[in-house]
Amino acid sequence: AQKITQTQPGMFVQEKEAVTLDCTYDTSDPSYGLFWYKQPSSGEMIFLIYQGSYDQQNATEGRYSLNFQKARKSANLVISASQLGDSAMYFCAMREDSGGGADGLTFGKGTHLIIQP
């Protein structure tokens, strides 16, 4: 079973609208971290936002916020007031604290977001 599921391969959004990118995850570890990265066409993975499994409040970073619903194992990224420069691939990723698995991040397949003027 996939550990990170991103069900939207591609999205078209009008500039200045808010957009929600979906991410669900699967883990039995009570302690884990969830990350969102942006990958523009240049290829570099840019860190956007982090949410810890024990955090009581949803994470926010500027125009980015994370809608964390722990019981549903959901960690959706919300981008407010989208801009043309937001067009990119967006990846949800998880790291578990158990140490039983690989030490790296586990990524989803990504969502290709295109902002239209």
Added chain:
Amino acid sequence: GAGVSQSPRYKVAKRGQDVALRCDPISGHVSLFWYQQALGQGPEFLTYFQNEAQLDKSGLPSDRFFAERPEGSVSTLKIQRTQQEDSAVYLCASSFLAGISSTDTQYFGPGTRLTVL
């Protein structure tokens, strides 16, 4: 401050050749990770270093893949006898903390795009 740098940015190799990919992490970062990103996919974990110690190499796809970080700073990923299926973008990431921690954010370099003909 300088981010993670990787070289070369692009590498074309003939099948059977050996290649070496370099990663220069953010100064002071203890942890270093290598990922492989196939076209249209999310990155997949290859290996993890804490300083000079390679603590996890569970993601290396075969014994043709070898990574080192002899002085706990710069790392090299070597692929021997390259095959066409090795064609991918190889991403390096570093993080400040040592040990397994889901709170530790990984910062990525621009990647090396390897094409094996």
